[in-house]
Structures are given as C-alpha cells and as structure tokens.
Amino acid sequence: MALWQLIFLFRALAPAAAATVAEDSDEFANLSLIGDQVVPLDVEPPQRDSGVLPNRSTLALQWTPPSPSPSPLQFYELEYDDGYGPNWTSSLILPAAYTSYELTGLVPGGRYRVRLRVATLEGWSPWSPEAGFFACEPPGPPSGLESAWNAGGLRPYLTWSAPEDLGGGFGVQDHLRIVGYVLWLQLPEAPPQRIAEVPGEQTQMEVDLPDVFSSQFLFSVNARNQEFDGNRSAALDLATSGPPGAPGAPELDNVSETGVFLFWAPPMLRELNCNGALPACRALQAQFARQASEASAYELYWDAGSGSLPDQLLYSGSLPMAEIPLSSFFPDGNNMTRLCTQFRVRGLSSGGAGSFSDTSWIAALPLTAPGNLMLSARSGAVHLSWQDLPMVSCNFWYEIQVLNVALQTSFSLTSGLAEIDVTELDPLELYEFRVRTCDSAACSSFSAAASIIPTGRPWGPTAPYIVNYDPATTEATVGWSTHPNATWQPFTHSFRVLAAPSADAEFFEVASVSVNARPETTYACNETNSSTWPPEVYFKLVAVDSSGTWSLGFDSATARLLCVARPLAPPKPALSLLRSGRRDMTGVFAATVELTLAGQTPETVALHSGWQLQLTRLDVSEEPETTLVTDTSIASYTFPDLPPGTPISVEYAVISLAGTGDLSEPTYTQANTAAPKPVLQVDWSTNELVSLSWTWSPGIDDDELMGYHVFADWRDGTNYFDPLQPTFGYIPVNTYVVPRLAKTYRFLEPEALEPRARRTCSQLSQSFQETCET
Known part of the structure; x- marks a missing residue:
C-alpha cells in the first residue's frame, strides 16, 4: 500500500x-x-x-x-x-x-x-x-371544537379553529402549513377511533354517527403538518352540545284594540331524522331529545307583508309569546286593509341559534265574503260574476262552490278574477252558486247562494286564440272552439275569420273555414305592419248558416292576439303538504305547488300574466279542477282543504299575453290520514251542573296529548253564538263538570290540543284569564 x-x-x-x-x-x-x-x-x-x-x-x-x-x-x-x-x-x-x-x-x-x-x-x-x-415539530392541537346539527338528518356538523403553532414555533412558520386534519370518535370504555380525514386547511366536517346506543359521543381532532401528526384537541361531548331544536310554528292567540298576540310552543325535542324502523334510530332519537338544550331566548321574524321569506326581526325575548302592535300591520294608518304576513321563530341558547320553526300565515283582519252575485246561462253553462273586492296586500283568490240541488252533489272551482264560466252542467237541473274569498292565512264565509237552471239559447264559437306562432315565418296559427252540432247550431256550415290591425280599425276577412274542417287557420302577422311590441292583431269569428247569410248573435267576442310564441311547458312541479287540525279535529291538508318561469323565453317572461293550475283528485274523478292565478309575483300556490287520504296529481302551465302554454308533467302525492276526534257523552246533570266525559286515542302520527278544549254554544231564543275560542280550555283530563249554567248550552265535540308549552294564567290575554283561573 x-x-x-x-x-x-x-x-x-x-x-x-x-x-x-x-x-x-x-x-x-x-x-x-x-x-x-x-x-x-x-x-x-x-x-x-x-x-x-x-x-x-x-x-x-x-x-x-x-x-x-x-x-x-x-x-x-x-x-x-x-x-x-x-x-x-x-x-x-x-x-x-x-x-x-x-x-x-x-x-x-x-x-x-x-x-x-x-x-x-x-x-x-x-x-x-x-x-x-x-426542521419542525408536530403542530399544536386545534381549538374551539363545536358542533351543529344538520336540519335534514342525524348528522352532526363539526367545526374547529386551526392550531396557533404549526410546528415551527409561534414566531417562524413561513414554510410550514397544515395539510389536513384527522377526526376521532370515542365511545365509553373504548379507545378513540379514527373516523374521517379532512384534506387541506378545511376546518369543518359533517360526520355520521354509528348505529349504536351510547351515553356519550366524544369527538376530537388533530392537525397534521408536512411531517408530523399533532396532539388531539379537547374532547367535545356531542350529546350535551349544540343549540335547541325548532319551536312550534307561531299561532294567533287573539287580536285586541292595541295589538295582535302570538304564541308558539317551545322546543321540546331535538329533531333528528333517521330510519325509524331501526331500533338504533329510535334509541338515538330518544337519547338526543332527552338531552336537548332548552331555549333561553327567542327571535320572531316576519316578512312585513312583502310575501318574501320572513327575515325581518320583529321580537326578541325570553317568553314564547309576543304582542305585535296594530300599527305594524297597518303602517299607512288604514285599518281596513288586510295585511297577510308570514312569521317564523327560532330558539337561542349558549350553544347557538336553533333551527327555524315552520312558517305561519297570520292576518289581523278577517276576510269578507263577496256580494252581488250575477248569473247568465246558456245551454249547459253558466257565466257567474260578483262584486270585485278592493285591492288588498294579501294575495287572494276566489273559491266557487257549485251545488246540484236535486242530487245534493257539489264541486268547487277557484278563480283569480271576479268572474268564471262553469260548463258541462245539466240544462234541466237547478244549481246553487256560492263564492268566498281566500288567501294564505284563511278563508271568509261563503256568500249568499244564487240559483239558476242553465238552459237557454246555444253558444256560438269562442273567441279566437293563438295555437302556435312561428318566429321564422311570422305566421300565427289561430284557433277557436265550437260545440257539438246538437247543442250549438245545426245549420251553421262555416266560419268567417275577420282581422283588424288595431282596436279602432275596420275588420277584414282573412279566411273562411268549413264547420267540418279543423277549427283553425293561419295568418301572416307582417300583413298588419304593426310598429309596436309585442305586435298585436284583433280577431273575431262570424258563423255562417247554410243559406249563406250570417247567423246574427252567433259571432264570437273580439280577441286581441299577440304575434309571439306561446309559453313552453314548465318543469315538473314540486309539491309540499301541510296538515292542520280544525276545531272538530277532522284534519285537512294543504298542497303547495312551486311555480317557476325557468326555461321560458325572454318574450314569455316579459309578457307573463299568470298561471293555470290543475288539481285532480284521483280517488273521486279523473276530471281536473282548474285554477287561474293572475298574480305574477307569487312563487307558489296552495290548494287548501284537501281531505286526508286523498291521492292527487298537480300540473300547471304558464300564461302570457300570447296565450296559455302546455301543461307540465303531473306530480302525484297523497295526503296522510288525520288523527281521530274525541267522542263526547253527558254522564249526569242537575239544574246547575252538567258532567261531561269523552274518549280519544292518538292517530297514526302518535300526537302527544297536552289537554282538551271544550266548546259550547248557547241559545236564548234571540241569540246564537258559535264560539271560535274554547269556552273551557286547557283541561288536562277527559272529564269536566260545567258550573253555573246561566244559559242553555249545546256542547260541541271537545278538541284535543296539539303539543305546545303550558302557559300560566298571567301569560294569557285578559279575556281568557278568568276562564284559566277557574
């Protein structure tokens, strides 16, 4: 070497x-x-x-x-x-x-x-x-671990704050960052289990709970930098955290000279939705409902009559009730104008704000029934009109009840105008017509009946209408309706179609169509040389008999038609059902239809004038009930008073000044069955006392019983009183002895109360304190 x-x-x-x-x-x-x-x-x-x-x-x-x-x-x-x-x-x-x-x-x-x-x-x-x-250490533990509940299901929503120390000390952390988090769940007498990993710097996560019963669900989270996993945060006990549940929907207590009194049920249960057929689901619901935090304060919101989502704070306090000054309902000082308002409420606690209650429609003034019903009849059809109500703030409509007096059968129609044509009636039967006014909050009583036998001279052709419009060729297809030869005019053999460029111009003939041909013709809209938008043409029809002379009296009404395409068929409607219990506990349903102009052309949106809705009760008839709504500002429509167990289909079409579009695809649903009503009996009576008792069992919804209302009316030969408020209220048992009979009473069926908070007598309005103390 x-x-x-x-x-x-x-x-x-x-x-x-x-x-x-x-x-x-x-x-x-x-x-x-x-x-x-x-x-x-x-x-x-x-x-x-x-x-x-x-x-x-x-x-x-x-x-x-x-x-x-x-x-x-x-x-x-x-x-x-x-x-x-x-x-x-x-x-x-x-x-x-x-x-x-x-x-x-x-x-x-x-x-x-x-x-x-x-x-x-x-x-x-x-x-x-x-x-x-x-060159770093593990990051510090996250802080501020909190939870909230997903309103749509049994899923806690966890949030936290990033650690202050990312692993490089509190001073120098330029190159370090949190690359993810790890969520842990620990059950009693068991080690922590890793349940989820959250990528990046996201500090929130929605997690699932295991299908097991447990007295505790302890959640924790740790951060992870580029090199190391940090320590876990302090544990969060899910069972005792979070805000209160949703209160009951606001209800009208009474209206005084100074204000409107509302009340609502405090949140009794935390709403958790899961598969109720699983024992684990029922156990979890019972556990979390039992441990739900109470509301320490409430916030009441309303829409101030705008018809939009109630997002204006109106009341904040600790009691589940509020008095709204009448000046809020009548801001312009006109206490004859009915203001329909939406209300909703939520509870607050140290755990945060809870979910909102269902929205309620409440009005301070009652609706009045229409008057001055006027009828005109032709064979098998009736034109009904009535006095139009003055414009009010509520979106209201009319409900028409038609009764066949001989057969005692009836049906109902709705209309947004103060008139309606009722067809397909027996020309030899006597019919009674009644009309009432409805809005989102309530309905008025029916008007006095008007009777008529729908016989008389036959109908002529209807006013023309646009069947189709082709923007490429500017040609409009004009159509009309006729009636069977046996009922309208056996000698008519053709129709003369007349047109005019304006309401003041003279009509000229554009076509002649045989009665045996399809009742429509085409018209070139550019022939009118209209400079306005939308371009308009006036049409009418005249029936011609076999001799070639005009059949006087059988011309149609003049129609103003627009050379614009009709609306398209809207998307399949979304339906929602709401059950409400009445005084007799029969229970009715309301079906709300969402209305939309999505997918329509800009011309249709500009000329939008209303909606046509059809409700078919499939268990009674395949014939639809048609409703015309002329309020273009509404985004939904409610069919009230649907009996339980009724299968229905709903479809709707868009109406514009160019005509009515095609109907949407129908949506099918069925209202649930209502809870049974109590059965009342008189056990014994004296000159001064009457002993009552009744029985009641919950319905399929397993309603919790909080007490009963007993209603009574009296008659002294000149007066008759049908109370809207309970005569004897908040009775916790199913027996009652009526004292001090100063008048002759007729007892109605008692009413079983929906679950709501018990209130002290002092919290009730003055008119009910004496009954409460008794």
Missing part, C-alpha cells in the same frame, strides 16, 4: 472526522482516480430517525450501509442545504461506522434537502436520491 494511501486512511478514520470539507482537498480529489472505475454502490437516502423526538432546529438522520461492499468503506459524505437554491451549500465527512447523524443549528420551520454517498479505496459511489425534511 502506498504511503499516501495510509495517510488518507488514517485521516478518514480519525475521531474528529465530522468536519467541513474544503473544495480544493487533493486527497479527496485524487481518490476517485484510484482503480479502474468508480465503485457502483447503491446508497440509500437518509431517513428521519423516528427514535429521536423531533426538534424545530435539529434533524436526526439515519441510513443503512450499502451491501454487499466489494471493498472496505472509508467514509461518508453528507450534503445538505435549505432546498431553495440550485447548489448544495454544506458538506460533512462522516466515519464509515456512522449510520446516523444529527444536523443542528437549522432554521425552525425551514425545509432541507439531504443526500449521501460513500467512499472506498476504489472511488466514490453515486449520490443517493435526495430526501426532503422540515
């Missing part, structure tokens, strides 16, 4: 071998020239030493020597830098016996790259692959 080789070997094995190597070292420069070729050794990259606790300014490295080695290892060369430049900045020579090393004096939070190679008597090995590390 040459002398210089011995000197090099001595230096390489010296105890103080860990020193910085100068770039101009002759020994190391000549080492790679020994032998025929460079030693082809595979060197593993350094790894972080998992046995050494991480430190913000130190990296503990370890590696495995190359194997097999063709010649003795002389030493290692370790290069590292901060990883942000193109060149390696530092180099260390380590003895061959080393398999680990600690780099110290590093910048906290900095990212470093490291590589390694080995020297033998034959030369250098290739560099190992680069390894990147952060």
Whole structure:
C-alpha cells in the first residue's frame, strides 16, 4: 500500500472526522482516480430517525450501509442545504461506522434537502436520491371544537379553529402549513377511533354517527403538518352540545284594540331524522331529545307583508309569546286593509341559534265574503260574476262552490278574477252558486247562494286564440272552439275569420273555414305592419248558416292576439303538504305547488300574466279542477282543504299575453290520514251542573296529548253564538263538570290540543284569564 494511501486512511478514520470539507482537498480529489472505475454502490437516502423526538432546529438522520461492499468503506459524505437554491451549500465527512447523524443549528420551520454517498479505496459511489425534511415539530392541537346539527338528518356538523403553532414555533412558520386534519370518535370504555380525514386547511366536517346506543359521543381532532401528526384537541361531548331544536310554528292567540298576540310552543325535542324502523334510530332519537338544550331566548321574524321569506326581526325575548302592535300591520294608518304576513321563530341558547320553526300565515283582519252575485246561462253553462273586492296586500283568490240541488252533489272551482264560466252542467237541473274569498292565512264565509237552471239559447264559437306562432315565418296559427252540432247550431256550415290591425280599425276577412274542417287557420302577422311590441292583431269569428247569410248573435267576442310564441311547458312541479287540525279535529291538508318561469323565453317572461293550475283528485274523478292565478309575483300556490287520504296529481302551465302554454308533467302525492276526534257523552246533570266525559286515542302520527278544549254554544231564543275560542280550555283530563249554567248550552265535540308549552294564567290575554283561573 502506498504511503499516501495510509495517510488518507488514517485521516478518514480519525475521531474528529465530522468536519467541513474544503473544495480544493487533493486527497479527496485524487481518490476517485484510484482503480479502474468508480465503485457502483447503491446508497440509500437518509431517513428521519423516528427514535429521536423531533426538534424545530435539529434533524436526526439515519441510513443503512450499502451491501454487499466489494471493498472496505472509508467514509461518508453528507450534503445538505435549505432546498431553495440550485447548489448544495454544506458538506460533512462522516466515519464509515456512522449510520446516523444529527444536523443542528437549522432554521425552525425551514425545509432541507439531504443526500449521501460513500467512499472506498476504489472511488466514490453515486449520490443517493435526495430526501426532503422540515426542521419542525408536530403542530399544536386545534381549538374551539363545536358542533351543529344538520336540519335534514342525524348528522352532526363539526367545526374547529386551526392550531396557533404549526410546528415551527409561534414566531417562524413561513414554510410550514397544515395539510389536513384527522377526526376521532370515542365511545365509553373504548379507545378513540379514527373516523374521517379532512384534506387541506378545511376546518369543518359533517360526520355520521354509528348505529349504536351510547351515553356519550366524544369527538376530537388533530392537525397534521408536512411531517408530523399533532396532539388531539379537547374532547367535545356531542350529546350535551349544540343549540335547541325548532319551536312550534307561531299561532294567533287573539287580536285586541292595541295589538295582535302570538304564541308558539317551545322546543321540546331535538329533531333528528333517521330510519325509524331501526331500533338504533329510535334509541338515538330518544337519547338526543332527552338531552336537548332548552331555549333561553327567542327571535320572531316576519316578512312585513312583502310575501318574501320572513327575515325581518320583529321580537326578541325570553317568553314564547309576543304582542305585535296594530300599527305594524297597518303602517299607512288604514285599518281596513288586510295585511297577510308570514312569521317564523327560532330558539337561542349558549350553544347557538336553533333551527327555524315552520312558517305561519297570520292576518289581523278577517276576510269578507263577496256580494252581488250575477248569473247568465246558456245551454249547459253558466257565466257567474260578483262584486270585485278592493285591492288588498294579501294575495287572494276566489273559491266557487257549485251545488246540484236535486242530487245534493257539489264541486268547487277557484278563480283569480271576479268572474268564471262553469260548463258541462245539466240544462234541466237547478244549481246553487256560492263564492268566498281566500288567501294564505284563511278563508271568509261563503256568500249568499244564487240559483239558476242553465238552459237557454246555444253558444256560438269562442273567441279566437293563438295555437302556435312561428318566429321564422311570422305566421300565427289561430284557433277557436265550437260545440257539438246538437247543442250549438245545426245549420251553421262555416266560419268567417275577420282581422283588424288595431282596436279602432275596420275588420277584414282573412279566411273562411268549413264547420267540418279543423277549427283553425293561419295568418301572416307582417300583413298588419304593426310598429309596436309585442305586435298585436284583433280577431273575431262570424258563423255562417247554410243559406249563406250570417247567423246574427252567433259571432264570437273580439280577441286581441299577440304575434309571439306561446309559453313552453314548465318543469315538473314540486309539491309540499301541510296538515292542520280544525276545531272538530277532522284534519285537512294543504298542497303547495312551486311555480317557476325557468326555461321560458325572454318574450314569455316579459309578457307573463299568470298561471293555470290543475288539481285532480284521483280517488273521486279523473276530471281536473282548474285554477287561474293572475298574480305574477307569487312563487307558489296552495290548494287548501284537501281531505286526508286523498291521492292527487298537480300540473300547471304558464300564461302570457300570447296565450296559455302546455301543461307540465303531473306530480302525484297523497295526503296522510288525520288523527281521530274525541267522542263526547253527558254522564249526569242537575239544574246547575252538567258532567261531561269523552274518549280519544292518538292517530297514526302518535300526537302527544297536552289537554282538551271544550266548546259550547248557547241559545236564548234571540241569540246564537258559535264560539271560535274554547269556552273551557286547557283541561288536562277527559272529564269536566260545567258550573253555573246561566244559559242553555249545546256542547260541541271537545278538541284535543296539539303539543305546545303550558302557559300560566298571567301569560294569557285578559279575556281568557278568568276562564284559566277557574
């Protein structure tokens, strides 16, 4: 062995071998020239030493020597830098016996790259692959772990705040970041279980609960930086956290000279929806309902009569009731204008704000029934009109009841106008017509009946209407309706179609159509040379008999038609059902239809004038009940007073000034069955007392019983009183003795109360305090 080789070997094995190597070292420069070729050794990259606790300014490295080695290892060369430049900045020579090393004096939070190679008597090995590390520690635990409940199901929604220390200390964290979080769930007497991983810096997650009954659900979360998992946060007990449930919908208590009194049921249960057929679901519902936090305050919101979502705060307080001044309902001072308003309420606690209650429609004034019903009849049809009510703030409509007096059968129609045509009646039967006004909050009583037998002269053709309009050719297809020859006019053989460019212009004939042909014709809209938009044309029809003369009296009404395409068929409607219990506990349903102009052309949106809705009660008849709504501002329509167990289908069409579009696809649903009503009996009576008792069982909805109302009316020969408020209220048992009979009473069926909060007598209005104290 040459002398210089011995000197090099001595230096390489010296105890103080860990020193910085100068770039101009002759020994190391000549080492790679020994032998025929460079030693082809595979060197593993350094790894972080998992046995050494991480430190913000130190990296503990370890590696495995190359194997097999063709010649003795002389030493290692370790290069590292901060990883942000193109060149390696530092180099260390380590003895061959080393398999680990600690780099110290590093910048906290900095990212470093490291590589390694080995020297033998034959030369250098290739560099190992680069390894990147952060000089950091595990991040701190997250803080502020909180929960909220998803209103649509049994799923807690967890939120938290990122840790202040990302792993590089509180001062220097430029290169560190949180790359994810890990959620943990721990049940009693069980270790924590990893249930979810949240990527990135997201600090919220919706999780599922296991289908097991447990007295505790302890959630925690830990953060993860580029190198390490941090410690878990403080545990959150889900069963005792979160805001209260939704209160009952606001209800009208009474109206005084100064204000409107509303009340609502406090949140008794936390609403959790899951598969009720599973025992685990029922156990979870019972557990969380039992542990639901109480509301310490309430917030009542309304829409101030705008018809939009009730988002204006009206009341904030600790009691589940509120008095709304009458001036709020009549801001312009006109107390003869009925204002329909929407209300909803939510509870507050230390856990946050709960879910909103259902929305209620409430009005301070009653509706009045229409008057001055006027009838005109033709064979099998009746035109009914009545006095139109003055414009009010509520979106209202008319409900028409038609009664066949002989058969005692009836049906109902609705209309947005103060008139309606009722067809397909028996021309030999007597019919009675009644009309009432309805809005979102209530309906008025029916008007006085008007009677008529729908006989008389036959109908002529209807007013023309647009069947189709082709924008490319500007041609409009005009159609009309006729009646069967046996009922309308057996001698008519054709129709003359007349048109005029304006209401004041003279009509001219544009077509003649045989009565045996399809009742429609085409018309070129550009013939009118109309400069207005939308372009309009006036049409009417005249029936011509077999002799060629005009059949006087059988011309149609004049129609103003627009040369614009009819609306398209809207999308399939969305339906929602709401059950309401009346005083006799029969229970009725209301079906609300969502209305939309989505997908319509800009011309249709500009000319939108209303909606046509059809409700078909499939258990009674396939004939639809048609409703015309002229209020273009509404986004939904409600069919009230649907009996329980009724399968229905609902479809609707868009109406514009160009005509009525095609109907949408129908939506089918069925109202549920109502809860049974109580059965009343009189047990005994004296000159001063009457003992009553009754029985009642809950319906399929398993309504919780809170008490009963007993209604009574009296008659003294001149007066008759049918109370809208209970005569004897809030009776907790199913028996009652009526004292001090100053008048002759007729007892109605008692009413079973819906679940709601019990109130003290002082919390009731003054008119009911005496009854309450009794």
